Amino acid sequence: MRWDNLRLTGLPQADPAVPLFARGAVTRTFDTPGFKGMTFYEIRAKSIVNRVPGGSRVPFDHTINPYRGCGHRCVYCFARKTHEYLDLDAGADFDAKIVVKVNAAELTRAELAAPRWGGHHIAMGTNVDCYQRAEGRYRLMRGILTALREAANPFSILTKGTLILRDLDLLTEAADVTEVGTNVSVGFLDEDVWRAVEPGAPHPRRRLQTCATLNDHGVACGVLMAPILPYLTDSPAQLERTVREIAEAGATHVVPIVLHLRPGARQWWLSMLAREHPRLVPRYLELYGRGAYAPKAYQERVTGLVKELAERHGVGRATPAVARRVPPPRPPSPPRPEQLRLL
Numbered sequence: 220m221r222w223d224n225l226r227l228t229g230l231p232q233a234d235p236a237v238p239l240f241a242r243g244a245v246t247r248t249f250d251t252p253g254f255k256g257m258t259f260y261e262i263r264a265k266s267i268v269n270r271v272p273g274g275s276r277v278p279f280d281h282t283i284n285p286y287r288g289c290g291h292r293c294v295y296c297f298a299r300k301t302h303e304y305l306d307l308d309a310g311a312d313f314d315a316k317i318v319v320k321v322n323a324a325e326l327t328r329a330e331l332a333a334p335r336w337g338g339h340h341i342a343m344g345t346n347v348d349c350y351q352r353a354e355g356r357y358r359l360m361r362g363i364l365t366a367l368r369e370a371a372n373p374f375s376i377l378t379k380g381t382l383i384l385r386d387l388d389l390l391t392e393a394a395d396v397t398e399v400g401t402n403v404s405v406g407f408l409d410e411d412v413w414r415a416v417e418p419g420a421p422h423p424r425r426r427l428q429t430c431a432t433l434n435d436h437g438v439a440c441g442v443l444m445a446p447i448l449p450y451l452t453d454s455p456a457q458l459e460r461t462v463r464e465i466a467e468a469g470a471t472h473v474v475p476i477v478l479h480l481r482p483g484a485r486q487w488w489l490s491m492l493a494r495e496h497p498r499l500v501p502r503y504l505e506l507y508g509r510g511a512y513a514p515k516a517y518q519e520r521v522t523g524l525v526k527e528l529a530e531r532h533g534v535g536r537a538t539p540a541v542a543r544r545v546p547p548p549r550p551p552s553p554p555r556p557e558q559l560r561l562l
Contacts, residue, residue: 244318253352257290257315267326268341279342279375283327285359287318289347291379292419294491295446298346300483309483314419317353324362331370340398341367341374350380352419361386368393375400377443379420381429390438401440402474403430407452408461415495416448427468434469437539442468444525445476449506449513450499453477453521459528466532473534475525477518481511 245261248254269282288302292314299309307316320326330336343349349360364386367374374393376383383390383401393399403426407413413423433440442465447453452461465473480488485507492500506513529535 249356254290254356257317259317259319259353261319261321263322264320264326266330267320267323268330268336277342277345279340279345281339281341282345283323283341283343283349283363284346285320285323285349285357285363286347286351286353288313288316290314290317290352290419291348291417293379294416295448295478295480295484295488296347297479297481297484299487300481301346303483310487313483317351319353319357320359321357323359324366327363328366328369331366331372338370338372341372342377343374344377348378348380349376350378350382352380352382354380354382355385361389364389364393368396371397373398375402377402377404379404379417379426381421381425384429384432387433387436387438390433391436394438399438401433401438402443403427403440404443404445405430405461405465406444406446406476407448407457408464409452409457412448412451416491424464427464427470430465430470431468434471434537434539439471439539441472441474442470443474443476445474446478447475447521447525448478449517450502451496455524458521458525462525462528462534463532466529466534469537470534471537471539473525473529475522477513477521479511479513480507485511 247259247261248257249259267283267285269284271277271280271282287305288307289296289298296313299313302309302313302316305318307313343360343363354360368389374397378401390399390401405423405426408423410422413420427442430440430442444461444465447458452458462473480503489500489503492503506517512518
């Protein structure tokens, strides 16, 4: 089974056909309305800093993911397929059965201190949101950020969660000693679309307010304008409205990404369309008939328009209110005499 590092330490080996949660993870449910119908599986991971496979189309090599599954319940989420590796389904289980790596903070501290660790950039929120609602209860990110700050290790965060502002103190402290980057994900502002496809995520404007607050406190924050949804949020008027408000929020940059439909997310998305927008199903089957990505010409047209709008509205002209100087990395050991002669 994949995600073998999620097994509880010390448990006997089990039949790989048996779900992870039969191996001894602690199962919890909570009475609060925000967690109604959700189950949390608290496990002790064996590792937390993951190396990204070489063929991945991402600009980073290492990640930390304290959760699996996500209460934002974004219909299009590309990470849905990963729940199948845990013998769960990519649909309702992904939304409601959340794996919590309760020892994430202590593992982060230990792995950053290991001699083999090279101080590489670590990206967070790249699989599921590290500031989803469950973080308000488990508070794993505070321990992780403390470890990163103490190690002066560069990192970045992508989130739809306004809960990131709870950790503003740690983010500003970390930005004094290392490179810190943040991005909020806001693909559109249409309220009807938001309620239909991101029912558990904060309102898009609250995310833009979060972006503004981070920049006001000197923590650079941009916007991942993703996903742009064909035939739902891709009209010139909708794109301009979204880019204009991104600019007004003081985003340091905007990166447009058109919806992609990987296995797991594809089935879930088409099911939603059949229910909410049945007339769009044939158009989506045509657009995504050859794979997970829309045709290159369509992507270039949409992203090109967003870039023009970003320039027109001045995205990136503003800078974080408090400029933070990133000091050079500390040497791992005292300099040798011949090095001192060069100073």
